[in-house]
Amino acid sequence: MKRLLLCGLLFAAVTAHAQQPVVTARVEPDSLMIGDRFDYVIEVEKDLVQTVAFPLFEPNEGDRHFELVEELPVDTLQRDGRRIKLRKRYRLAAFQEGHHDLGPAEILYADKNIVDTLRTAERLHLEVTTFQIDSTSHSIFDLKPQRDLPFRMGEIRGYLLWSLFGLLLLAAALWALLRYLKKRGATLGGLFAPAPALPPHVEAIQALEELHNRKLWQNNRHKQYYSGLTDILRSYIARRWEVGAMEMTTDEILSALRPLDLPDKARMDLTAILRDGDLVKFAKATPDAETNENAYLKAYYFVEETKPATEQAEPNAENE
Template identity: 30%
Template sequence: MKRIFLLISLIANSLLISAQVSVEAEIDSIQIFVGQQTHLRLTTNVQPSQKVEFPQFQPTQMITPGVEVLKCEEQKQDIGDGFEARTMVYTLTSFDDTLYYLPPLTVKVDGKQYKSKSLALKVLTIDVDTTKVDQFFGPKDVQDNPFLWSEWSLPFWLSVLMLVLLALCYYLYLRLRDNKPIITHIRIVKRLLPHQKAMQEIEQIKADKMVASENSKEYYTKLTDTLRKYIEERYGFNAMEMTSSEIIERLTASQDQKALDELRELFMTADLVKFAKYSTLINENDKNLVSAIDFINQTKLENQPVEEKVKPQLSEEDQRTQKSRRLLKTVITLISVVCAGLFGFVAYTLYQLLN
């Protein structure tokens, strides 16, 4: 009876351990550029006494055609309850841009085989303009510079500043001597409002017939750049450096849901065209163009000044007042003092460098 009980216990324990063994496969990044590396982790939870055999690959051996294994590294970690996690980390790379299927990997635990799930790896490339090879030059030889620019840069730029200040000082002196005004006329600067700029660019898109062009990427790039510039000037945040989702999130509090949905759909289509080579139809292009125009018309601010005056012209009587002459003298004196200080500092610095 004892032997039978012991045999039953061993069989039950073996079945329990077998049921608790699992193999998990995960990859750090499912999308890399050509030549970049990523890590595939194959993990199983076992008891310390169990024997685990992971798939082994030699350096540069293919895990699947087109995907190389650079190295393998086994790791262990205690997870409690008498079990430990054993992990094999495979460093992968690829030099062909395509979508790879990574087949299930088989792990042996005490001679019994367990398979992981299959994975996918997308390898991207960067377009290179090979038609303009004359713009690329080979490396130059190492130059033996007699001095370090970092030591001479400060006195050089201070000398340039001193010359500019001296020229300004001389100009103000001539103005003071001849009693000529510094500002001779009124300048009125006219500027376009953000929505006016955006509508001009959209009219240019129409004039260029980009809506019906086969080059959807150029059309959506121009259209989204126009919207980003408008949003940046209209709402005051750097939309040109933000992703489409970040722009929509910033606009959520200030726009109605319908306008945001149309804008989100436009940006999503543009992203698909630019990054996933998605082909659009002419009616889809027309719809997105109308959505862009509607968004601009719904959010534009028209009650803004379009002209800016730059300092009114001074009269001849005002030019000759004692206050103006005193101000010019004060400015000339300050510039002279600054130039004298700069000259002394530059001269001292050059003396230290030359000695």
Template identity: 30%
Template sequence: QQKITLTSFTEGAYSIPQIGIPYERNGSQGSVFSPTLMLEVNTFDVGEATELQPIKNIIEEPITFWDFLPYIIIVLALTLIGLVVWLLIRRNQRKEMLAEFEKKKLPAHIIALSKLEKLQQAELWQKGEIKLFQSQLTFILREYLEDRFKIPALESTSDEIVDDLKKTDLEEVITGKLKNILQTADLVKFAKSEPPVEVHDEAFQNILGFVKATIPQPEPEEDTEETDTSTAKGDPVND
């Protein structure tokens, strides 16, 4: 069996002639012929293909992560900007609150005198709580120095506080007494020293006297009345 493929690009009727096929049988040779075939070729109807066709719908592509990426970036950027603005507003509010608190805050000497009075009423060293007494006494002193003289006493060592005190206008005698008080407290807190009983009361009285002696004095008001009077007594004007 043999297949023959015919190709034609022109419409019409075609005659396929006989095709001879030789063969050999029992020593004799011969040929057989295929019948004559008629082949009709028809073309496609291309009339409809040349006409304008309606616009097809847009084929939607599947949504991927990259489609959402620009929106994600925008949202993150807006969130970051909002966070920065919120932090700035909060910082300004805290500054305003702190400034308002500073205005309403009691003067340093009033706070120190109030705490010294409470410490005296507690009678800690009389009860044998020497370390606690010295810790609270020197804390009151450090806090007062920081508020009154703007010395970072709460964060400084005793020697650093003494060095800062020497830069102020305090007398050397007062600085020396405060140095002894701080050093005594350090010995009690860190070396477990037990100084004589009178040392505690003396330290308390020295700090109490120091606070009272360094209370800021109000600035004297100008005598505007005298100025107004002298102005009114000027030379008379001659007509």
């Protein structure tokens, strides 16, 4: 009896883990006037270990029926044990009257080795109406033609005088600079000589800090964040070991670095960053805040652990 009970519990646990997320969507309101705004809402109930990515509403030049006004962050509605319910809200404006079939809402779903697109069972509909104009009680007139006015010199005289004054100041500043450089024995070409290139690890650390300060993933710009993170590491690897990492895939980069004597932690951190970056850029995954912050720290310490060793200080002179 105990064995049967244990088997039943294991079966229930596996079934619960394999259950796909439940997707629902709605339009608030589903009827409005042309030019008004409405909310496109998607709700997902899923397991904690499952990953979902909500759709992106990007401007489309061929379809101006709707325009994205605001994209709100993902909200957590409730959490019950391993189950969690999320809500994503998009605020749009409608510019085409009529009955619109928005189709089913879609999300990207990833769990272990499974990547799939989930859709709602129902299709969403939106009714857009416009103002009725009574042409019988109002007269409609055509636009008046544009008037051509004669050109007058006085209209641009002030601009010409100020431009001439600016050119004189620029010429005087250039003459003073040339005299100063001549006294010091320098040339104008040496003044604009390019600065020496920074070492690869210094350039990579500065780029990582600048990327971190932009707070991309905090503003739901996960793709830009991971693209910048992986590009910085690829550029560092290309300069550090002269590997064509900018044109390589993740597997090719890892294979090229396999013969090198790298710390095990650095190698594992690089693999994790590149793999997560591929999921975000190509599978539209949305990692959580802890994963995003850890990706930056892993990239930072990968550069620190693999930078060239500093030169040994020359031995002191022997005592006389």
